[in-house]
Amino acid sequence: MVEESTKNVLINEDEKTVTITLNPRLYSQSVIMRAAYRFTEDFDVAVDGDPLDKITVVFKVCAEDKKEAKKEDLDAISAAFHNELLHASVEETQARKYADTRNALIGAAVRQLMPMNIDPRAIAENLNSYADKKGAECELKGKNKESEKAKTC
Secondary structure, eight states, rough: OOOOOOEEEEEEEETTTEEEEEEETTSSSHHHHHHHHHTTTTTTEEEEETTTTTEEEEEEEOGTTTTTOOHHHHEEEEEEEEEEEEHHHHHHHHHHTTTTHHHHHHHHHHHHHHSSSSOOOHHHHHHHHHHHHHHHHHHHHHHHOOOHHHHHH
């Protein structure tokens, strides 16, 4: 079994796996999951560990690609994942930083779309009068059973 290990990356060339151990104080669980998810189309990905101590992410080359995978490819998985971690971490930081602004803009846009000064009681009265009117029409039509419109009420 050929294994190569650095501080937080273990590459197993025989099994075609890359195991990366992460510090959850550096990368949040949501960042790790988001970054790992981006690899699920190309690899079998497993995330495990203690979110307070260490989190382990294992990438396994899919069966159909195992014969072609070389050590350089496995190294590239590690590098790409670390880049994704950085990307996801910056995305999360930016989302938190601008959440209030984004929510205020969305709220203002929704308020612009909503009609102003509508009395909910007026809406209820209009709905009730519409239902009463529709019910009266159906009663009248119901007397004439042969009418096509009577069948639609």
